[in-house]
Amino acid sequence: MIDKEKDILLRNAYEVNQHAEASQEKHLYNAMRGGIMTGRKRERRRKYSLGIGMAAAAVAVILILSIVKAPVKEVVQATVRSEVNKPWSDSELFRSSSVRDQSFESLLDRNLIAPVYHSVEKNGFRAEVMGAVTDGRKVYVLYNVQNDSVHPVVHAGFTLDYGAVKAPSIGTSLDITKGTSEIKPGQTKNFIYSANLLPSVSYPKDVKLSIILTETSEKALLSSSKKYRTELDIPFELDSDMLKEQSHTVTANRTLIVDGQKINVQKVLYTPLGTYVDIEYDKNNEKQIFQLINPVLMVEKGGKTEKTYYPSLITSYNSEIYKDSSKATLVFKSSEYNDPDSISLKAFGISAVEKDQMKIVVDLNKNQIIEAPGSNLELVEPKPEDYAEPGEILLRHKFDNAHYLSTDNAFSETFTDAEGQVHKKVSVNKTTPGGSWAGSSVSRDGTAEDQLRYRFGENAKDYPQPLTITIERYKNPIMDTQAVELYSKK
Structure with missing residues (x-):
């Protein structure tokens, strides 16, 4: 049975990889890359990474940006803000095969998006936060940008500001629902911002989405002048506990031993946005573990076993959630906690190297x-x-x-x-x-x-x-x- 299951996993993984490579044309990277050239720099020291990840290049772009002060004084522009109080009704605008997060569409199906409909207008651009949802571990903000100027633009930056704290920038992604990321004059395009949040932080309700648009001419992309850029700030409210009543935590504190190495499984958190399994590689292990190989979450109830595969991985390498490489979180697709008879975690191996051979x-x-x-x-x-x-x-x-x-x-x-x-x-x-x-x-x-x-x-x-x-x-x-x-x- 194990060999058959491994064969299915191998075949499915190959198909997932091929699909990811084929979808690169929908990726925001090429257009967004121009926005980086506006005089910004990365917040974090870039590690020298060798090799190309099989699926990491697909569909979503991860930007780590900080504002570089331009020598040209910015002209103060009039900003018009507006709010509309109405129920959420725009799920169809955000359904798209180009969204990398395959669980996102289920959020729309289950009507989990909280309506916002706050907008701001400035310099011929209008940005509207239409809806948002969070479980305290992850946040999605759905918004659009309307270009009524005479210049095509792309994003040069985007952040979610909670006042005293900001949503982590490393690991943040921005998906576009259709076409390229360039917004031409007269166009309106829809975007999905998402970020992993720090479990240790209690985020306030008052939040602000800040986006920076830059013109796409060569002169604009190479310039550090603010005259080619427009920053739009849209404040709104978002309760990090909005899904608390639909969430459930299972404290585990069990140890999975693979190839003689200990992986401490601390807890399983069920929310409507995902199932989070927090793990820690034992510091006394002889090998440095980089990841579990094909972890599977198995839930048994009434003699039937439900298996969930292909979690995403949150580590110190791809996020700001952890500073310690020994800690990680497996994020499986959301599944309802239904008072199971048992919960188990299985892995087919590890990717690891002896610590003295690093x-x-x-x-x-x-x-x-x-x-x-x-x-x-x-x-x-x-x-x-x-x-x-x-x-x-x-x-x-x-x-x-x-x-x-x-x-x-x-x-x-x-x-x-x-x-x-x-x-x-x-x-x-x-x-x-x-x-x-x-x-x-x-x-x-x-x-x-x-x-x-x-x-x-x-x-x-x-x-x-x-x-x-x-x-x-x-x-x-x-x-x-x-x-x-x-x-x-x-």
Whole structure:
């Protein structure tokens, strides 16, 4: 039965991956990318990540932005605000196959959206927050933007401000229901903002959605002047406890052991927006765990077992929810808590590396890998079309069971020479093409090959060899099917 279930999971995962790759044309990334060029910078130090996630590039864009003060003084513009008191009636405007969060449509089906209908007008633009919903762990804001100006625009930023605190920006996504993200003169487009919230924070009811629109001309995108940008702030009320009566917490405090490594399952939270399973990797584990492989939540009642697959994963790598890489939350699709006989969590393995092997040691003069996790990483001799720069290495990483993985490889932005001196890796030389050596390919049987690059710098061969790169994340699936009972009436 386990082999059959694994086969179904593998086949379904492959189909999900293929669908995600095919839907990239609907992704906001290309248009939103122009908005980043308006003089903004990331709030958080960017980790040097190698490889491309199989589905992470699909459909939604994650922007981490902070405002850079422009030297040009902004002209004060008149702002007109309005409110309409009416029940929610616009679910059909937000139904779209381009929305990455597959559970979102069920929110519309169950009529969970609270009406807002607050709008603001400024500089020929009108933005209206039409509705919103939150369970205290996640928030969705549904809004539209109407362009009555003479210039096409795209988003250059968006935040949800709770006054003293803001919704986390890392992991925030913005989906468009139809077409591209560019809003042409005369157009109105609908957007779905979503963000994971900090469980430890009690968010106030008063909230403000702030969006920044920028013109799309080359001059506007390259300029830091505020004259090309319009900021629209829409205040409204949103109760973080609005779904409290429909939520239920099951305290677990049980331990799942996979490949000898302990995963502490703390609790299961049922809400209309999702089923959250909070876990923590034991700090005494010999291996650094990056993710569980295909976790399955199993609920038994009256002799029947309901299984829920394919949770999303909240970690310190993709959100601000956790600062500690040992903590994570599995987010399964919403299911009603119906007083079950038992609840169990099963996993088919882990992606992990021995803690003392979290490094890659390379001798550039010998063109040799001295040390690396496992035996499936190799140095590749660059070809002319790879455009490898001096001091840059190309790596090939082959592994199995790739369909089960949702995390990428990631290495630190610094490396250490043989004498302990720390150096920064270098950015790509923008005068040369990036080359074709990059990305990931996955076969139907789950075998995969990642093509990775790391740039030590043109003087790196003069450093004392070998050079050591610290691993932050690494694709290394270890298959071992295990389960733990989280709750039982008995």
